[in-house]
Amino acid sequence: MLSRILLPSAFLILGYGFWVSNSFKDIAAGVALFLFGMLCMEQGFKAYSGGALQRFLSASTDRLWKSLTFGIVSTTLMQSSSLVSVITISFLSAELIGLKQGIGIIFGANLGTTTGAWVVAGFGLKVKLSAYALPMLVFGVLFLMQASQKLKGIGWVLMGIGFLFLGIHYMKEGFSDFSGQIDLTQYAMTGIAGLLVFTLMGMVATVIMQSSHATLTLIITALAASQISYENALALAIGANVGTTVTAMLGAIGANISGKRLAGAHLVFNLTTGLVALFSIQLLLTAVDTIGAWLGIGADDHTLKLALFHTLFNLLGVVLMLPLVNTMVNWLERLLKKDHSMSDRPRYLSEASLSLPQVALTAATKETKHLFSNAFTIIAHGISLRRATIVSDEDLQKLIEPRAKVIEMDLDEQYARMIKDIYGANIEFLSKAQAAASHQHANAYNSLRRANTDVVSAIKAVKHLRKNLVHYMQSSNPHIRREYNRFRVRIGEVLRSLAVLRDTDDSVVALLSLDRIRVDILGKESEAAEVADGLIRIGAITSQMATSLINDGAYVREVIQHLLDINEDLHRSELVFDDSIQDELALRADEIANIAKHAGEVR
Amino acid sequence: MTNTKLFEKLRSLMAEADRTDKKHIKKLRKVLHDLKDRQRELQEKLQQPGSSDEQARVQQEIDVIKLQREKGAEVYQRIKAERKARKNSKGEQS
Structure with a gap:
């Protein structure tokens, strides 16, 4: 029922936007290309998710710190926390790893996904990405034409990176054109109201785009074009972090009990991290300024400072939640119990593992x-x-x-x-x-x-x-x-x-x-x-x-x-x-x- | 296709067959070793006192394993002979 209203409304709003503004068209196309790039990358990494990944995952998740490292490294490499979540749910459902290890991976993935903001803020905005994007697309298509599944995988990854770059390029172009026509900062809000409103906006944007990475890239490019204030950008980043759990919750609907528990852990982690970030925003800002100065980030380089803020508050979440993993496992196992009703249910099958x-x-x-x-x-x-x-x-x-x-x-x-x-x-x-x-x-x-x-x-x-x-x-x-x-x-x-x-x-x-x-x-x-x-x-x-x-x-x-x-x-x-x-x-x-x-x- | 390319292709095919055989031999050796161990266990069991039914059952299992080991040894000899023949033909080509 909801999709019957939402989808036509989205088409109407987008259509109107395209009609009245070329800049809006560029930004929307950038987001679409970025999301498509992520899909291509996911497709590419799936070619490598066979036996080797299974062996690697089993060997690298036997301890909590290893799971955490696996989450950080894999998400940094694949630039998709949702793919890492899907893989984790499928491994957990098939009982190849335990809930504790799964939670470790998800915590790590949250930290790993923050590297995306660094790449966009540090590299994406400073070089002409479209110059790299087009050759990558050409090489990617060549690899896609090969018979070997592994080479096809490389092709999808290259195409993915190409589209990601192209997406960032269009978002950047769109916002810089936009700044000549309209000043969005006039809608900026300060104080607690601004914090809450923009956090909510970040959440909604992430729920719609189903990707916190895409939301964050949009925030960084808008910030670089001075279309949003630094303060509001921070709130949007917190909102994006919380909004991403909606994707995880939606994914858990079709999952078995293990998948539901993992989604529960994801929700608890991101909600806690978001709340902690909101309550200690002043403390975090001081930390960003101090560490930023130490790293050589300019006081007015708001995009890199946003990336640092994103990393810091996720790191804070991990530091706070890591000692509570065992408690969280026990609580989730108590809260979401296996179905002991009369009929026995499948234990290991999940939609996630089908891919x-x-x-x-x-x-x-x-x-x-x-x-x-x-x-x-x-x-x-x-x-x-x-x-x-x-x-x-x-x-x-x-x-x-x-x-x-x-x-x-x-x-x-x-x-x-x-x-x-x-x-x-x-x-x-x-x-x-x-x-x-x-x-x-x-x-x-x-x-x-x-x-x-x-x-x-x-x-x-x-x-x-x-x-x-x-x-x-x-x-x-x-x-x-x-x-x-x-x-x-x-x-x-x-x-x-x-x-x-x-x-x-x-x-x-x-x-x-x-x-x-x-x-x-x-x-x-x-x-x-x-x-x-x-x-x-x-x-x-x-x-x-x-x-x-x-x-x-x-x-x-x-x-x-x-x-x-x-x-x-x-x-x-x-x-x-x-x-x-x-x-x-x-x-x-x-x-x-x-x-x-x-x-x-x-x- | 030139002769050199043809020979190169043939050589890589033979190398592939060689690798597959090596893997096969390694696995075969392991299985034969496991079967031998099981046979030894059963023969020790046969020496111990037990009901005639149980003794007959153990002897029957030994007979099955013996036959499987014989077949395994034949397969092992065959693969060895094939590898030798391939090596000889490779030597003649070069």
Whole structure:
């Protein structure tokens, strides 16, 4: 509803502005080019946000000071705190880093983004940027035409810098023309009223442009053209800092709980920093004058003094908030709790990670493992075995003879509660991520998709099996009871083996271990078939029991096959692209059958 | 394309194949080493007293690993032979 009013209004205002003033057109075009430049740079850096970034980030964020440094350096290099925020949210959602590390990065990003003001004030206003912008655009386009994604990335970054420079140039030109026609300083306000009004204006401008960097550049160029007073420029800078949290909050709407907590930390940091800056503005101004003089900044060089003010108040925020990070983490975790409602929700997926192929793949793999873990419990309970029993050292063979106690459960309700939402989210995420990913990841995504559908198929097969299982595992006929308990033990042993495999770091070794499980299953299947035949022949079980046994044997095979397929696909998705060792060493079906047959003969 | 350029392209392709083989051999060695360790563990387990079912299960796992190691050794020999053949052909060209 709001956008229906706002967007046409914006078009009307801009259209009127373009009609009445050429300078306004230049300024608006400068802002548009600047924002487009930032988009190009983000696009370029995404080409480098694959495995290398993931490794670098994991290694450089294990301590708080490292996270802070990472935030400062990455934002200084990329000149986009929003890209750093997106990357941080996606890593946090995929649990590649913790909330404390994430907060460290965001604090660092706030400090890193202040370097932008220094570049614009110190360099952008003093040289003819358009002279650099045009060659950069030409080189950028040449790089964009290359096939390599990395070279394309360089192309986007060069184009981005080119457009940023061009944007600053147009803003500068626009304001200098403007100063000949109208004097905006006549609207300048002093005192507390000026401070508050211009802080609010800075916030609104940042919310509209969705970039504090763009707002600050606009402020610096306007200040350089003497269109705003130094005092009001400071208030606008504070407002821009607070306004940028709105972008973070909007981004957090689609994020999971980790993203929401990080956005909360961002909000607390920027609000506190803004309030501290407002209350201690006189103190900060004195500090700016003293440090400025020490750095050799002229008393009337207001643009550089604004950049220094911007850095100082963000630094003050970091110094004030850094000792409170642990308290903030605890408070945010208490305030924004994980959803412990009846239905289990996806834990690792976030819209933010979709733009980072390697992170998206890691998130999808973790979520599929989460789904399998839930399925593990449902399948275990479905065959009336406790998860704890399966993962213990307890001899499962002992369960074959006695009457078993049924674990009461509503499988459909469990499916709806623990599987349905995660499965749906996974399939949707996989479709989106696969569309955005390169062909190198295609096999991994296909494997994950298969693993997800196999989870659902395995649970459905357990549902069919359970109908007779709960009845016959308590039967007074020891023969049929033993055979149904054997079914439970067979599935239980496969689940146990897979639980052990889960801890294997090497996917190739894990995949090869599946051969051992396959041999084991085949041996037990033929053993069970022989026993069942014998029971039918001697009339130990009725014909109805016999048909149930045969049909349910097929369900048991189905459950086991799906369980093995899930694990094979999960481990395959983690293989390095050119890994073919597991295919070369894995046993063929006839080799598995031979070993199983030989083992049967020995027994 | 001149002959020199053609040879240069061929040489870079061979160098690429060589690098891939080296990576493959390194990974293969690691996997074979892991399998060997697992087999040794199982053989020690086989020496200890246990139920016949358990002993049969352990023996079965050993049989699987043995066969996988045999296959791995064959792959290793094949890659070595291919690398040697490539080196020889490179020597003849130069």
